[in-house]
Amino acid sequence: MKNVFEDVTCAGCCCVCDNIQVTTDGQQILDVQTTCPQGQAWFARSRQTNQLQPLISGAEASREDALTRAAELIQNATSPLLFGMGQSATEAQRAAISLADRIGATIDSGASASTRALQQVGEASCTLGEVRSRADLIIYWNAESLRANPHHQQSLNSGTDAISRKFVTVGASASDASADVDLALRVPVEGEFETLWRLRALLRGIALNGDVPSGLSAGELESLAALIRQSRYIVIFFGPAVSEDRLFHRKLEALSLLAREIQSERRCHTMNVPAAGAAKGAEPVLAWQTGYAAAVNFAVGYPRFSPCEYATVRMLEQKEADVCLLIGDAPLTGLSELALQELQQIPLIHVGPAPLSDLEPEVFLPTGISGIHSAGSLYRFDGTPLPLRALIATPQPSEAEVLQQLESLLTPVLPIC
Ligand code: SF4
Incomplete structure (x- = not known):
């Protein structure tokens, strides 16, 4: 019998569209009504998931043996690290945080740059609904x-x-000059910080000496300032950090200060956009569970935030983790080359709906896909949580269930005093 689900949520990227029609026969997805190829591909992945088997060192194993081996690796470690969760449901993110708390581990969503900026200068943001209804620039x-x-x-x-x-549009490459773009500025990545501050100075009427960053002209910056002055509600979608950009948090701070400057006379909101194809990340859940949105360490028995110490890239590059539990789909997003190399040197456990393509973990525990095989919720990139539904059956447990089973096998680690 065919089941037709209306208004299904797609977890294929940060947009989290919730207007998709999916037809199933209870076991398989038969049809997906969306014009988005990435969304089609995301739903199509459900066909492979059922065939996945737990693996230990690349060899098939029972789920119990794989869980036991993963528990051994974690229990024997002195500095476990949990990372990923980008496309995981809220329930799995909560289970991961609980596991990290139990064993005194470090857990990171990879968003330490935005968290640092947020804690320094705050952020004025809004929902996509407000953007749709009010933004005129x-x-x-x-x-x-x-x-x-x-x-x-x-x-x-x-x-x-x-x-x-x-x-x-503002970007490093040749800017888009399509018909619906009123102004396209070319700003090199290394000139972004200066451009944000120059724009702020312009809006305040302060004349600055020196040249504008190469690729940009003073007239173009004036035009952008003029457009801002003519508008009543401005929204700035700001792109993701690249792993090499170690001062990205300073750009986000400059962006928030620019928004504050604009807000003295008109409305302005900013939104940090994840990388192409990526989801929002675990920041909202980490923040409400621990008080911090990224780079949280439980070694002393309570959550501590220190992006200079507990960010995943830094911990791996400094060889400070001795086991890594990767969670969810595509959990390596945002890691530097050096960090990826270190992951090949330490025991790796992966809990997720698809095997890693570049690394072979010591233990792989397959799961169903949140939003296809299990219900839950997921945050859109504007911070709005949306419901996920279970559309078809699977023999695989959910990510949250696997993490809870793993936690039940671990004895709590006494805090380091
Ligand atoms: S992949 Fe992204 S844009 Fe495409 S349908 Fe899914 S959520 Fe929407």
Whole structure:
């Protein structure tokens, strides 16, 4: 018998579209009504998941043996690290945090840069619904993948009252000069910080000496300032950090200060956009469970936040983790080359719905896909939680269930005093 599900949520990327129609026969997905190829591919992955087997050192094993081996590796470690969770449901993220707490581990979502900026200067943000209803100027700053996403554009235009709005793109490569872009600025990555501060100075009426970053002209920056002055509600979508950009948090601070400057006379909100194809990450769940959105360490028995010490890239590059539990789909996103090399040197456990393509973990525990095989919730990149539904059956447990089983096998580690 066919089941038709309306308004299904897709967890294929940070947009988390919730208007998709899916037809199933209870065991298989028969049809997905979306024009997005990435969304189609995400639902199609459910076909492979059922065949996955738990692995120990690349050899098939029973789930009990794989869980026991994973528990041994974690229990024998002195500095376990949990990372990933980008496309995991809230329930799995909570289970991972609970596990990290039990064993005094470090857990990281990879968002330490935005967390640092947030704690220094705060952030004025809004939902996509507000952007759709109110924004009359939208700036995509290194967020071309979001601007080019037809589903994002569709959602901006789906309001009942059409809003006359202008669009600006800012990016390192040759900027998009398509018909719907009113101003396209080319700013090299190394010139972004200065450009943000120059724009802030311009809006405040302060004349600055020196040249603008190469690729950009003073006139273009003036034009952007003029567009901001003519607008009433400005939204800046700001692109993701690259792992080599060690001062990305300073850019986010400059962005928030720019937004604050604009807000003295008009509304301005900013939104940090994940990398192309990536999901929001575990920051909201980490923040409400521990008080910190990334780089949290439980070694002393309570959560401590220190991005300079507990960020995954730094811990791996400094060889400070002796086992790593990777959680969810594509958990290696955002890691540097050096960090990836270190992952080949330490025991690796992977809990997720698809095997890693680049690394072979010592233990692989397959799971179903949240939003296809199990229900739950997921955060959209504007911080709005959306429900996920179980559409078809699977013999695989959910990520949350595997993490809970693993935690039940671990004895609590006494805090380091
Ligand atoms: S835009 Fe993203 S969330 Fe929407 S259907 Fe495509 S992959 Fe899924």
